[in-house]
Amino acid sequence: MGDSKKSRADEQKLISEKGLRPNDSSLRVLMLTWEYPPRIVGGIAKVVEGLSKSLTKLGVEVHVITNEMPGAPLEENDEGVHVHRVRIDSPAPNFHAWVLLMNHYFAKRAGVLAREVGGFSIVHAHDWLVLPSGSETKNYLGTPLISTLHSLEYKRAGGVNSPEGRMIESLEWWMTYESSVIIVCSHSMKDDSKWKYQVPDEKIWVIPNGINPDKFKGSHSNRNEVRSRYGINPSDKLILFVGRLTHQKGCEYLIRAIPLVAKYHNARLIVVGDGYMRGELESEASRTGEGWRIRFTGFIPDSEVTDLMLSSDLMVIPSVYEPFGVVALEAMTADLPVVASDVDGLGEIIKHEKNGILVYPRDPASIAWGISRIMSDPQNTRKLTENASKDVEEKYTWDAIAKLTLKAYRKMLN
Amino acid sequence: MSEEIITMLSNLGAIDEDKAVTVELLESSERLKNRVLDEEISKLAMSGYIKKIDGKLYLTKSGLLRALSRFS
Numbered sequence: 001m002g003d004s005k006k007s008r009a010d011e012q013k014l015i016s017e018k019g020l021r022p023n024d025s026s027l028r029v030l031m032l033t034w035e036y037p038p039r040i041v042g043g044i045a046k047v048v049e050g051l052s053k054s055l056t057k058l059g060v061e062v063h064v065i066t067n068e069m070p071g072a073p074l075e076e077n078d079e080g081v082h083v084h085r086v087r088i089d090s091p092a093p094n095f096h097a098w099v100l101l102m103n104h105y106f107a108k109r110a111g112v113l114a115r116e117v118g119g120f121s122i123v124h125a126h127d128w129l130v131l132p133s134g135s136e137t138k139n140y141l142g143t144p145l146i147s148t149l150h151s152l153e154y155k156r157a158g159g160v161n162s163p164e165g166r167m168i169e170s171l172e173w174w175m176t177y178e179s180s181v182i183i184v185c186s187h188s189m190k191d192d193s194k195w196k197y198q199v200p201d202e203k204i205w206v207i208p209n210g211i212n213p214d215k216f217k218g219s220h221s222n223r224n225e226v227r228s229r230y231g232i233n234p235s236d237k238l239i240l241f242v243g244r245l246t247h248q249k250g251c252e253y254l255i256r257a258i259p260l261v262a263k264y265h266n267a268r269l270i271v272v273g274d275g276y277m278r279g280e281l282e283s284e285a286s287r288t289g290e291g292w293r294i295r296f297t298g299f300i301p302d303s304e305v306t307d308l309m310l311s312s313d314l315m316v317i318p319s320v321y322e323p324f325g326v327v328a329l330e331a332m333t334a335d336l337p338v339v340a341s342d343v344d345g346l347g348e349i350i351k352h353e354k355n356g357i358l359v360y361p362r363d364p365a366s367i368a369w370g371i372s373r374i375m376s377d378p379q380n381t382r383k384l385t386e387n388a389s390k391d392v393e394e395k396y397t398w399d400a401i402a403k404l405t406l407k408a409y410r411k412m413l414n
Numbered sequence: 415m416s417e418e419i420i421t422m423l424s425n426l427g428a429i430d431e432d433k434a435v436t437v438e439l440l441e442s443s444e445r446l447k448n449r450v451l452d453e454e455i456s457k458l459a460m461s462g463y464i465k466k467i468d469g470k471l472y473l474t475k476s477g478l479l480r481a482l483s484r485f486s
Contacts, residue, residue, distance in 0.1 A: 035482075035486070038475075039479075040479070041479055041482045041483060041485075041486040042483075042486025043486070044486065068429075069475070069478075070429055070430045070475060070478075071475070088427055089427070090427070091425065091426040091427050091435075092425045092426070092427075093425065093443070094425055095421065095424075095425055095485060097425070098424070098425045098427075129485070244483045244486065245483070246483055246484055274476060274479065274480045274483065275480060275483035275484065276417050276480070276483060276484050278480075279416075298462070298476060299475070299476045299479055299480075
C-alpha cells in the first residue's frame, strides 16, 4: 500500500515536471469528441472519423475518446483507430450539466488511458463540448492541446440570447485561450473567430474538412429501385436535402421554393434528417399546397443516404449558417449537382457556375431559380459536376487534409 | 413538450433498456412538473423516438440523435 502510494506520488511528480508523453519521436494523438460513428449528430463525427483514419495511415497512433452509443462496442479498433466509448452513468438535470459530467468521465478515461499506452504527444479537442476535459487533460498530463472549432455559437444559434448560449460562448473563448493551436475549417470561420474572440492570426490554421473520394465507388444501387422505395417515379426531378432539421440548416426556405419550382418541373423533394424543427417543417410543407411532393425520412442509415445521393437529380443546401458543409463534398463526390446558399464556408467550397450554383440565403425565389438552372441545362450541369469532382480530388481528400493537420501538430511540438 | 421529454430522457441517460426511467421521474422534473405526459409519450413512441417497457421509458437511437440535434 505504502509503495503504491509512493509510486503514484512519483508518477504525479514526473507528470507535473515533464509531462506524460511518448518517449520516442512517434506521434500518439488523443482525440476528444462527443460524437463518433455510429453516433452521428452533426458533422463532427464524420470529420473526426475521416481525419483519424487518414492520420493512422500516416503512421500516427490515434486514440478517440467519445460517448457510448447503444449497439456500438465500448472498445473498438476502427481501421487502425483506437476508439474508447465512455458510459456516462450519472443522470443530469439539464443538457449543460450533462456536458460537464461527460467531460468528467472523458478526463478520467484519458488519465487512465495515458498510463496504459504511455502518454500522448498531443490532445486534440473537437468543439466546446469537450473543452473542459481537453483542458484538464492538458494540464494534468502536461500534453499540448490543439483544438478544432467546428462552428461558433453566436452564428449557430442566430445570436446569443440565453444563459446557456453565454456559457457556450465562454467555453469557446476558453478553448481559443487554452489551446496552442486552433484549427478552423474555412476562412470565414477564421475571420469570425478572430473578430469574436480576438484570437491571434498566427494561432489559427485553416484546414478544410475532407472526404474519402472513393466513398461512392463500388456502390451498386439501382436508381429506379431506390426511387420506388420512396414513391418517386423515374422521370420525376428528385431534389435531396440532407441535414439536421434546425434553424441553422434553413430547410423551411427550400420547402417554400418547391411550389415555385413545381410550376415548371415535376419536382419531388426528399428531406433526410431529423431535429427539433421537424413538426414545424412538416406543417410548412402542408401549407405550401404541394406537400405531396415532399417526403420526410427522419434519420436513415448512411448506406441509405448513399443510395439516395446516387439516385437524385440535385442536392440543395439552403443553410443560413454553415462554417463548412461536409454534405456538399459528399454530393460533389457522388456527381450530384449542388445548389447552395452563399454563406460562410459553403460559399468557399461552391464556386458559382464553376462547380455548383450559389443562391441567396433565406430566399425561396433564389433557391427556386438555382434548382431550375440545374434542371434546365443538362450540359452546363455536367460541366459543374465534372469540375466539382476535380475540386474534391485536388483539395478535399482526407489524405491531403491529414497531411496538413500533421504539419500543424509538428509545428506546435517543435 | 415532446422536445422537452426527449431532451430530459437524454439528460437522464435513458438511452437503453438498462437505463430506462419511470414516467413519474420525468413528471417530477422542474420543466415537466404538473403536465400530463401520457399522450405525448404515446405519440413519441408511435413515431419511433422512445420505447416504453414495463412502465419505463428510454430513447431509441433516432430519439437520442433528435434530442442532441440542437447542440451540434
